[in-house]
Amino acid sequence: MNLSLLLKNFPHEKTLETLPRAYINHSVQFKKICSPEMRTKVLEEVGLNIFYFPSEMVTGCDLLSDSGVTTMTSEQWAALHKGDEAYGSNAGYFLLRDQIRETFGEDFWHIETEESPNAFLFHQGRAAEDAFFSHIGKLGDNLIIPSNGHFDTTEANITANKIEPQNLFCEEFKDESSSSYFKGNMHIGRLQSLLETSANRIPLVFLTITNNTGGGQPVSLQNIREVAELLHSYDIPLFLDACRFAENAWFIQQHESEYQEKRIPAIVKEIFSHGDGFTMSFKKDGLVNMGGGLFIKHGGLFHKKYPKMLDDLMNYQIMKEGHPTYGGLSGRDIMTLVYGLKQVTEEEYLTARIRQVQNFGKTLADAGVPVLQPFGGHAVYIDMNRFFAGTKMTPGDFGGISFTALLLAGYGHRACELGNFAFGSYDSVSQKETFPEVNFVRLAVPRLRYEEQDLTAAAQAIQKLFENRDKIPPVDVIYGKELSLRHFKARFRFRA
Numbered sequence: 081m082n083l084s085l086l087l088k089n090f091p092h093e094k095t096l097e098t099l100p101r102a103y104i105n106h107s108v109q110f111k112k113i114c115s116p117e118m119r120t121k122v123l124e125e126v127g128l129n130i131f132y133f134p135s136e137m138v139t140g141c142d143l144l145s146d147s148g149v150t151t152m153t154s155e156q157w158a159a160l161h162k163g164d165e166a167y168g169s170n171a172g173y174f175l176l177r178d179q180i181r182e183t184f185g186e187d188f189w190h191i192e193t194e195e196s197p198n199a200f201l202f203h204q205g206r207a208a209e210d211a212f213f214s215h216i217g218k219l220g221d222n223l224i225i226p227s228n229g230h231f232d233t234t235e236a237n238i239t240a241n242k243i244e245p246q247n248l249f250c251e252e253f254k255d256e257s258s259s260s261y262f263k264g265n266m267h268i269g270r271l272q273s274l275l276e277t278s279a280n281r282i283p284l285v286f287l288t289i290t291n292n293t294g295g296g297q298p299v300s301l302q303n304i305r306e307v308a309e310l311l312h313s314y315d316i317p318l319f320l321d322a323c324r325f326a327e328n329a330w331f332i333q334q335h336e337s338e339y340q341e342k343r344i345p346a347i348v349k350e351i352f353s354h355g356d357g358f359t360m361s362f363k364k365d366g367l368v369n370m371g372g373g374l375f376i377k378h379g380g381l382f383h384k385k386y387p388k389m390l391d392d393l394m395n396y397q398i399m400k401e402g403h404p405t406y407g408g409l410s411g412r413d414i415m416t417l418v419y420g421l422k423q424v425t426e427e428e429y430l431t432a433r434i435r436q437v438q439n440f441g442k443t444l445a446d447a448g449v450p451v452l453q454p455f456g457g458h459a460v461y462i463d464m465n466r467f468f469a470g471t472k473m474t475p476g477d478f479g480g481i482s483f484t485a486l487l488l489a490g491y492g493h494r495a496c497e498l499g500n501f502a503f504g505s506y507d508s509v510s511q512k513e514t515f516p517e518v519n520f521v522r523l524a525v526p527r528l529r530y531e532e533q534d535l536t537a538a539a540q541a542i543q544k545l546f547e548n549r550d551k552i553p554p555v556d557v558i559y560g561k562e563l564s565l566r567h568f569k570a571r572f573r574f575r576a
């Protein structure tokens with residue numbers, strides 16, 4: 081009997097509950113053996129600040145960030161060896177230029193030797209933000225930069241240049257009962273009102289895709305289009321914070337009906353057709369360990385309004401990072417990025433990546449842990465207000481910090497508080513804390529690094545802490561409560 085006819089008697093591979101991963105392990109690294117007692121001692125020594133805890137002692141999952149922790153593919157490791165470390169116009173520079181043009185659109189890397197470049201490479205995202213906002217800050221006083229949700233370094237770079245950042249989260253974001261797939265959207269009504277009163281104070285608007293501060297939620301193409309049209313009617317450019325652009329495109333394909341038949345690369349092109357520029361940390365959807373960039377669309381609204389800024393940016397880049405043909409990157413970094421960008425828009429990769437995050441979230445939700453739903457692309461967010469509801473924990477007790485310390489010491493998994501402590505602030509004069517709109521602990525999943533078993537182990541540990549949440553004590557901040565970006569620096573102690 082013919083094999084294909086024979087196979088028709090059996091269920092199709094895609095109908096099975098568990099599908100094999102879209103990749104294999106190319107090389108592995110064994111972890112150090114480390115007991116809860118050893119982890120406890122060291123965590124106490126670093127004042128319960130998980131940023132200072134040695135990563136070698138993380139025996140479970142390191143979910144501190146999805147940034148720069150991607151396991152690279154064998155193509156990338158091979159390309160790394162072809163890195164050209166020349167001081168000017170290294171071989172990878174030309175490959176990267178072609179790849180950026182192919183991925184995002186030709187106008188984001190204009191090839192014209194007589195003009196200043198419009199593509200600027202930096203060593204990571206925040207260096208690109210620094211260069212950009214320090215120039216935007218010179219455009220006037222009392223400026224505002226609205227966003228659907230600024231990331232913390234973006235916000236810090238904006239305020240450092242005396243500009244006011246504003247977050248216009250959409251309504252569905254705060255509505256637990258909403259099943260919207262695009263809770264990362266910008267609130268169009270609030271944007272409209274802001275434009276009516278303050279358009280002259282807004283040099284540009286940022287859309288973060290996906291919205292990391294807003295729970296890693298995606299932004300719909302409809303929202304991107306509507307924001308762009310509204311802004312352009314006021315002659316205001318739109319910029320994208322594009323760190324997780326490919327993951328955002330995957331959500332658009334899955335959940336926006338008119339894009340279901342479209343391939344990811346075409347969706348990416350359409351997203352960027354609405355932007356007048358973008359900043360990017362390649363440590364996320366560049367699938368590399370280091371890299372960032374600022375790209376200003378040639379002939380776009382921003383370029384037309386501020387043509388001279390390109391030359392100023394180039395001078396700044398040369399002064400701070402390096403010549404535009406390498407920016408802040410080594411030739412080998414550039415080579416790995418070329419291949420990372422080729423891989424990241426592959427559907428099989430994105431499906432495997434995002435399904436892994438979603439399965440992890442579902443395991444937690446099934447165990448009763450209050451997590452933000454639907455799940456975003458790169459992380460699962462635990463809502464700490466709901467986690468501690470019904471216990472004695474108050475906002476100023478920083479239960480999220482207590483939780484991350486216990487998870488790390490007791491079970492070896494590292495998570496990050498992004499809530500009342502990280503985004504709150506303390507005013508030394510009034511001696512009052514101000515708390516943010518959201519109070520999360522984030523479990524960020526590194527790309528291509530862990531297997532389902534690892535994440536299930538983390539979910540089980542979190543479940544145990546949740547079941548025993550009334551035994552989790554508050555922490556006192558023993559250092560750094562009044563500092564800016566305080567979560568990176570502060571030290572804590574469990575209250576007796």
Ligand code: F0G
Pocket residue numbers: 144145146147204205206207231233234288292321323360361362363371372524
């Ligand atoms: N924008 C967003 C949305 C980010 O998530 C990050 C970094 C940056 C900008 C800055 O990029 O790290 O290359 O300087 N996010 C990491 C995180 C650190 O853990 O979410 P960078």
